[in-house]
Amino acid sequence: ILNVEQSPQSLHVQEGDSTNFTCSFPSSNFYALHWYRWETAKSPEALFVMTLNGDEKKKGRISATLNTKEGYSYLYIKGSQPEDSATYLCAFRGGSGGSNYKLTFGKGTLLTVNP
Amino acid sequence: NAGVTQTPKFQVLKTGQSMTLQCAQDMNHEYMSWYRQDPGMGLRLIHYSVGAGITDQGEVPNGYNVSRSTTEDFPLRLLSAAPSQTSVYFCASSRTGVGYGYTFGSGTRLTVV
Numbered sequence: 001i002l003n004v005e006q007s008p009q010s011l012h013v014q015e016g017d018s019t020n021f022t023c024s025f026p027s028s029n030f031y032a033l034h035w036y037r038w039e040t041a042k043s044p045e046a047l048f049v050m051t052l053n054g055d056e057k058k059k060g061r062i063s064a065t066l067n068t069k070e071g072y073s074y075l076y077i078k079g080s081q082p083e084d085s086a087t088y089l090c091a092f093r094g095g096s097g098g099s100n101y102k103l104t105f106g107k108g109t110l111l112t113v114n115p
Numbered sequence: 116n117a118g119v120t121q122t123p124k125f126q127v128l129k130t131g132q133s134m135t136l137q138c139a140q141d142m143n144h145e146y147m148s149w150y151r152q153d154p155g156m157g158l159r160l161i162h163y164s165v166g167a168g169i170t171d172q173g174e175v176p177n178g179y180n181v182s183r184s185t186t187e188d189f190p191l192r193l194l195s196a197a198p199s200q201t202s203v204y205f206c207a208s209s210r211t212g213v214g215y216g217y218t219f220g221s222g223t224r225l226t227v228v
Contacts, residue, residue, distance in 0.1 A: 032213050043205065044158075046216025089158070093213075101146055101165055101211060102173060107157035 002026055004092045006106035013080050014114050020076045021109040023090030027071035031100045032093040035064055035075055038108065039086045047075075047088075080113040087111070117141050121206050121220035128196040128227045136191040136223050138206030144218070145211045147189040151175065151202040152222075158205065164189055165211060196227045 005024040013019050025033060032051045036044040048057040053068040061078045077084055087110045091103040122137045140147065148163035150173075160173030164183040178200060180192040189208075193200060203224050207217040 034216055036216070043219035043221050044217070046218070049214050049216050051213050091158075102148075102160055102163060103217065104160070104174075105150075105158040107155070 002092060002094060002104040004090065004104050004106040006088075006090055006109050008109060009107070010110040010112070012112045012114060015080060015082060017080050017113075018076065018078045019080055019111065020074050021088055021111075023073045023075070023106055025071050025073070025090070025092040026094060027069060029094040030068045030071075030092075031095060033066055033068075033073050034089075034091040034093065034103060035073070036089040036091065037086050038089055044089055075109075077111070080111070082113045082115050085111055085113045119206055119208055119218050119220035121204075121223050123223060124221065125224050126226070128193070128225065130196060130198060130227060132193075132196050134193050134196065136193075136204055136206075136225070138189045138191065138220060139187050140189075140206075140208040140218070141187065142208065142218065143186060144208035145186070147183065147206065147208045148173070148217075149179070149181065149189070149191045150205045150207065152205060153202050161191065161204075193225075196225075198227045201225060201227045 007022050035047040038044040048064045050066040055066040057064050063076045066073045087108040089108045091105045119140045149161040150158040159175050162181040164170045206220040209215045209217045
């Protein structure tokens with residue numbers, strides 16, 4: 001069983017604050033790292049899929065970086081808004097050949113943005 | 116496009132009953148999977164499929180059965196429901212290439228009493 005760790009477990013910030021979370025994953029047999037946004041009572045939605053060491057992705061105020069050699073990824077939110085409140089999941093896709101289809105998810109970081 | 120459609124949304128079963136959770140996608144995705152989500156546990160992979168006729172086990176396969184007779188459908192069968200199978204179940208699909216994220220269904224909340 002692969003170990004994908006996310007920290008912190010939860011985070012409360014004020015509207016306008018910038019924040020970041022961490023995802024740690026195995027540094028061997030890396031294939032891809034996914035980030036998802038999961039709002040209450042909805043389904044997870046893909047934010048980013050990152051495949052190369054040093055990758056940086058950006059979507060609006062949200063960005064992510066990837067370090068496959070040391071096994072971590074950061075998700076940044078600039079100028080948090082109440083609508084950013086959600087659980088942010090990362091998921092590791094590793095292995096080779098026929099075993100690299102599976103995603104192993106972390107437990108998520110629950111972000112609450114107070115107006 | 117409907118995306119990934121899961122039925123039913125809610126279900127209550129008695130211990131020992133069997134049932135099938137349905138999952139269908141209309142995006143021609145090769146890869147389909149079933150996850151369960153339990154408090155404090157995150158999403159855990161039950162079974163997955165990389166194409167019609169091909170299935171494999173995930174992290175927590177015991178008590179569940181799957182088949183993939185078409186690209187579109189990937190049903191999950193509970194053979195003899197147990198209270199430990201009370202959970203929220205998500206079906207997800209994607210293309211098999213490395214750069215594709217998953218599309219999730221809306222989930223099925225199952226309670227086994």
